[in-house]
Amino acid sequence: NIEVALKAYSRGLRPVGAYALEGESFDDALLHLGISSTGDEVYMPHYEEIKSRADEGEYPLVLFPIELINLASGWIGNPPFLNKTLFDHQLREDDLFVEINPDTASKYGLKEGSKAILRSPKGELAVRIHLFDGAMPDVIFIPLGLGHTAYDRYLTGKGVNPNEIIDHIEDPISGQPVWWNTRVKVVKI
Structure with a gap:
């Protein structure tokens, strides 16, 4: 089950027989990309708000x-x-x-x-x-x-x-x- 494997990886656990991958955890990679969705929504077409770098109060x-x-x-x-x-x-x-x-x-x-x-x-x-x-x-x-x-x-x-x-x-x-x-x-x- 992919969901069980992803949950295990997100907790830093590796299921028996799975390869160990080096680098960012899955959650860290999503956070780095600015993706806030979780669960199945991550893999499905969905909307992620695009955040401006400017202050909305100063630039309305x-x-x-x-x-x-x-x-x-x-x-x-x-x-x-x-x-x-x-x-x-x-x-x-x-x-x-x-x-x-x-x-x-x-x-x-x-x-x-x-x-x-x-x-x-x-x-x-x-x-x-x-x-x-x-x-x-x-x-x-x-x-x-x-x-x-x-x-x-x-x-x-x-x-x-x-x-x-x-x-x-x-x-x-x-x-x-x-x-x-x-x-x-x-x-x-």
């Missing part, structure tokens, strides 16, 4: 990077003709807009078009505000794909790069980076 909002269909979000810059398809509430001149719920914005004295600073433990970005009823409260949505410092005159200096303030947290189950749990605060300029 969550930054959620989004990919837009008309913005190249990889290392390749956006072609100039695609910049023409961006709306004024996404990019106006060189200013990048972030989307925020109107109720959340009012808590911070922000209005449509307000200039603001987005601050995380990793840094800060100057942005403008777009009020969007579809935005989840206490979450700020920021487009990926701008903020380049090179390429050509059509792209250099347009918007800001969210990667500068994103905290790359590791998912405890898959080990993949989690970009959508960066804690931020917004300050009106």
Whole structure:
């Protein structure tokens, strides 16, 4: 029975005829990975809360990077003709807009078009505000794909790069980076 064997291993006992494995105990390995589930749940698909390294009191909002269909979000810059398809509430001149719920914005004295600073433990970005009823409260949505410092005159200096303030947290189950749990605060300029 696998459960009996695992319980024995977790207590440091080795069943007769079992191989002795060196290294961390099973419980220590789970703790090291940040997995708090126990029993059968450990082996089944389940949810493990992803903990931010930032203090929620100091950084009360969550930054959620989004990919837009008309913005190249990889290392390749956006072609100039695609910049023409961006709306004024996404990019106006060189200013990048972030989307925020109107109720959340009012808590911070922000209005449509307000200039603001987005601050995380990793840094800060100057942005403008777009009020969007579809935005989840206490979450700020920021487009990926701008903020380049090179390429050509059509792209250099347009918007800001969210990667500068994103905290790359590791998912405890898959080990993949989690970009959508960066804690931020917004300050009106």
